[in-house]
Amino acid sequence: MASASSIAGVGSRRHCHCHCHCLLVLPLLLLLTIQSKRLVDAGGIPTTLDGPFPPATRAQLYPYPGLLNYTSGAIHHVRLRGLRPATRYYYRCGDSSLPGGLSDERSFTTLPAAGAGAGAGAYPSRVAVLGDLGLTGNSTATVEHLAQNDPSLILMVGDMTYANQYRTTGGKGVPCFSCSFPDAPIRESYQPRWDGWGRFMEPITSKIPMMVIEGNHEIEPQGHGGAVTFASYLARFAVPSEESGSKTKFYYSFNAGGIHFIMLGAYVDYNRTGAQYSWLEKDLQKIDRQVTPWVVAAWHPPWYNSYSSHYQEFECMRQEMEELLYRHGVDIVFSGHVHAYERMNRVFNYKLDPCGPVYITIGDGGNIEKIDINHADDPGKCPSAGDNRPEFGGVCHLNFTSGPAKGKFCWDRQPEWSAFRESSFGHGILEVVNSTYALWTWHRNQDAYGENSVGDQIYIVRQPDKCLLQPTTPLQDALLG
Numbered sequence: 001m002a003s004a005s006s007i008a009g010v011g012s013r014r015h016c017h018c019h020c021h022c023l024l025v026l027p028l029l030l031l032l033t034i035q036s037k038r039l040v041d042a043g044g045i046p047t048t049l050d051g052p053f054p055p056a057t058r059a060q061l062y063p064y065p066g067l068l069n070y071t072s073g074a075i076h077h078v079r080l081r082g083l084r085p086a087t088r089y090y091y092r093c094g095d096s097s098l099p100g101g102l103s104d105e106r107s108f109t110t111l112p113a114a115g116a117g118a119g120a121g122a123y124p125s126r127v128a129v130l131g132d133l134g135l136t137g138n139s140t141a142t143v144e145h146l147a148q149n150d151p152s153l154i155l156m157v158g159d160m161t162y163a164n165q166y167r168t169t170g171g172k173g174v175p176c177f178s179c180s181f182p183d184a185p186i187r188e189s190y191q192p193r194w195d196g197w198g199r200f201m202e203p204i205t206s207k208i209p210m211m212v213i214e215g216n217h218e219i220e221p222q223g224h225g226g227a228v229t230f231a232s233y234l235a236r237f238a239v240p241s242e243e244s245g246s247k248t249k250f251y252y253s254f255n256a257g258g259i260h261f262i263m264l265g266a267y268v269d270y271n272r273t274g275a276q277y278s279w280l281e282k283d284l285q286k287i288d289r290q291v292t293p294w295v296v297a298a299w300h301p302p303w304y305n306s307y308s309s310h311y312q313e314f315e316c317m318r319q320e321m322e323e324l325l326y327r328h329g330v331d332i333v334f335s336g337h338v339h340a341y342e343r344m345n346r347v348f349n350y351k352l353d354p355c356g357p358v359y360i361t362i363g364d365g366g367n368i369e370k371i372d373i374n375h376a377d378d379p380g381k382c383p384s385a386g387d388n389r390p391e392f393g394g395v396c397h398l399n400f401t402s403g404p405a406k407g408k409f410c411w412d413r414q415p416e417w418s419a420f421r422e423s424s425f426g427h428g429i430l431e432v433v434n435s436t437y438a439l440w441t442w443h444r445n446q447d448a449y450g451e452n453s454v455g456d457q458i459y460i461v462r463q464p465d466k467c468l469l470q471p472t473t474p475l476q477d478a479l480l481g
Contacts, residue, residue, distance in 0.1 A: 070191040070192065072191065072194070072195065072235075073195075075235055075236060077238040079238075083110050084110065085110055085111065085112050085113035086109070086110060086111070086112045086113070087109065087110050088107050088108070088109045089107060089108055089109075089110070090105050090106070090107045091105070091106055091107070091108075092104070092105055092106065093106070106206045106207060107207055108206075108207050108208070108209065109152065109207075111124050111152060111153065111209070111256050111257050112124070112257040113257070114255055114257050114258045114259075114291045114292050115258075115291060122257050122258040123256075123257040123258050123259060123294075123432040123433075123434075124151075124152040124153045124256050124257050124259070124432070125150075125151075125152045125431070126149060126150065126151040126152055126153075126429050126430070126431050127151060127152070127153045127154075127155060127256070127259070127429070127430040127431075127432075128146050128149065128151035128153070128154045128155065128427055128428070128429055129154075129155045129157065129298075129334050129360075129362050129427065129428040129429070129430060130142060130146065130154070130155075130156060130157070130336075130362060130365045130427040130428070131156065131157035131158055131159060131215070131300070131334075131335070131336025131337070131362050131363045131364075131365055132158070132159040132215070132336045132337065132339055132363040132364065132365045132366075132367040132369075133156070133159070133160055133161075133365035133366055133367065134159070134160075134161065134162040134365065134366055134367035134368045134369075135161060135162070135193065135196060135197050135200055135368075136366050136367065136368055137366075138365075138366030138367075138425045138445065139200075139365060139366035139367070140200075140366070141366065141425065141445040141448070142365050142366045142425055142426060142427050142445055143200070143201070143204065144448070145426070145427065145443055145445055145447070145448040146204070146427045146443075147203075147204055148448065149427075149429050149443065151208060151429065152208065153208065153209055153210075153211070153256050154204070154205070154208055154209065154210040154211070155210075155211055155261070155298060155334060156210055156211065156212045156213070157213060157215070157298050157299070157300055157334050157335055157336040157362065157363070158212075158213050158214055158215025158216070158217075158218065158299075158300030158336050158337070159215035159216065159217040159218070159300065159336055159337070159363070159365075159367060160197060160212065160215070160217070160218065161193050161194050161197040161217070161232075162193070162217050162367055162368045162369070163189055163190050163191060163193035163194050163197075163217075163220065163232070164189040164190075164217050164219070164220045165217075165368070189220040189221075189222055189232075191232065194232050194236065198236070211239070211254065211261065211263065212233075212237050212239065212263075213251075213263040213264070213265065213298055213299060213300060214230060214233050214249075214250060214265060214267060214300065215267075215300035215301075215336060215337065216267060216300065216301070216337070216391045216392075218230055218232065218233040219267060219391060219392075220232060220233075230250075230267075233249070234249055237249065239252050239263070240252055240253075240254050244283065245279060245282065245283065246279050247275070248265075248268070250265035250267070250268045250276070251263060251264050251265040251268070251276050251279065251280070253283050255291075255292055257292075257432075258291070258292050258293055258294060258432065258435065259292060259294040259295075259296055259432060260287050260292040260294065260295045260296070261296050261297075261298065262280070262283060262284075262295065262296070262297040262298070262330070263297075263298055263299070264276070264280065264297060264298070264299040264321070265299065266299045266300050266301050266314055266317055266390075266392065266393075267300075267391065267392040268392070270316075270317045270320050270321060270393070271320055272320055272321075277320065277321065277324070280321070280324060281324060284324065284325075284328040284330075285328075287328070289329075289464065293435035293462065293464075294331050294332075294432055294435070294438065294462070295328070295329065295330045295331050296330070296331060296332045296333075296334065296430075297325060297330050297332070297333045297334075297357070298333065298334040298335065299317075299333075299335060300335060300336055300337050301313055301314040301317075301335060301336075301337040301390070302314070302335035302336075302337060302338060302342075302359065302361045302363075303315070303317065303318035303322065303333075303335070303359065304342075304344045304347060304350075304359045304361075304417060304418070305338055305342065305361060306342065306375055306376055306377060306411070306414060306415050306418045306421060307338050307340055307342065307372050307374065307375055307376065307421070308372070308374040308375060308376045308378070308381045308382070308383055309338050309339070309340075309372040309374070309388075310337050310338050310388055311376045311382075311383050311387070311388050311410070312383075312388060312396075312397045312398070312409075313337075313388040313389070313390050314390055314393070315395075315396040315397055315398060316390070316393050316394045316395070316396040317393060319396055322348065322349065323349075325357065326348050326353075326355070326356060326357070329355070329464065329467055329468070330357045331357060331358070331438075331460065331462055332357055332358050332359075332360065332430070332438075332440075332460060333357045333358070333359045333360065334360050334362055334428075335359070335360070335361050335362070335363070336361065336362060336363030336365070337361075337363050338361050338363045338372055339363050339364055339367060339369060339370065339371050339372045340361070340363065340364055340371060340372040340373070340421065340422065340423045340424075341361060341362060341364050341420075341421065341422050341423075341424065341426065341442055341444075341455065341456070342360070342361040342418060342420070342421040342422075343358070343359075343360050343361075343419050343420045343421075343440075343442070343456060343458070344358060344359040344360070344417050344418055344419055345358075345416070345417050345418075345419045346358055347359065347417040350400060350403075350417065351402070351403075351417075352416060352417060354463070354466070354467070355463075355466065355467035358440075358460050360428065360440070362427070362428050362442075364423075364424060364425045364426050364427075365425065365427065366425045366445075371423045371424070371425065372423060373423045375414070375421070376410040376411070377410055377411040377412055377413055377414060377415070382409060382410035383409075383410075385397050385409060397409065403416065404416075420456050422444070422455060422456070424444040424445065424446065424455060425444070425445045426442060426443050426444040426445050426447070426455060427442075427443055428440065428441065428442050428443065429441045429443065435462065436461060436462050437459055437460070437461055437462075438459070438460045438462075439457070439458075439459055439460075440456075440457065440458055440459075440460055441454050441456070441457045442454065442455040442456040442457070443455060
């Protein structure tokens, strides 16, 4: 039976206005993000409690008529050290100085520790992957379906609350904010939406670690001229930046059993001369494939995407970073941003390549902006070269130089590197079996009502003996002009 440790003492949840959020740092180190005045370690289990760190509040100033200012409750980040792998711990959170100021007892289970050989039992049982979730009826269906699949880790690939357009678009939503509201001085970034989203996610995130990376809806420009950005993302989430050698929450890495996860930032400098690229290079060089055979990367906007929405939007980032990931044998890449599902064949530089990663777009969590249905290869749906300009970075749109789409900006059929695509809301589950095989399953929300029904399923197979430090052709050779 797993050991138990309590944080704080006895109380009742009915008076505790807080929510708890677990963030994995290492198998033996975990961060809790909670709202509380004081914490007491009363468990008797040999763990170390760092903090609580000085409580932060999340403020929002609206320098426009009719928009009210906002201040959050206190936000604490607490680090637990010395936890045992694959062990269940029990805890309470809240304010122990107030009658009834503590939550009911909650628990979380630490992930298995990686080790040489990474054999059976060295991997999380299930890793849930989702993006562009929001807070809608579709979001509820996604989260309820995800909970039924009982993951041991959640990977959130950006665009969490859509607080930056909730009040303007209302419950119906629009596919393009700037198109529908060209005169809006600033996205209003309705901060109480973050609190509501936290309460919505708390039944899951209080017991299952959820690792996050920022999306464009976390930019949330505010203040005069929108000079302040990412304020809520930076205040509300604690990620293992320091532990992974990063100096920012915008990119970091962590191990979960025999999987090394790399979380990259698309809305900060990704150029080869920048800090993120330098950090990524060092992080990849430190990976021991005997300890963590699988390497999974994630960031918000996809590089490979056959939908009209966001088509080639982050081509600049691909041209800067793809070769580095390929050279180090990254196995799987998860992204969101496009509000649909798409799984690619193994690909590198737009060519089928058995040593390239499997790219998966999973931006179908249930957001307020509706589902994307148009493909760039549909008649009349190819975007113009001036469309899909990124909210950060340059524009590097290109025409293809080989294959059926040679000389064209869009294919006239589903691209050969696009294996499967469908416009439905849902989430994915990654089950790593061993150092060679992993089962990927896409669960559509409607599949919750059908026995053994799934939207897409495939075994992903590693072949490290055939894909060691592949030589690459300079990416510029593939560009026209």
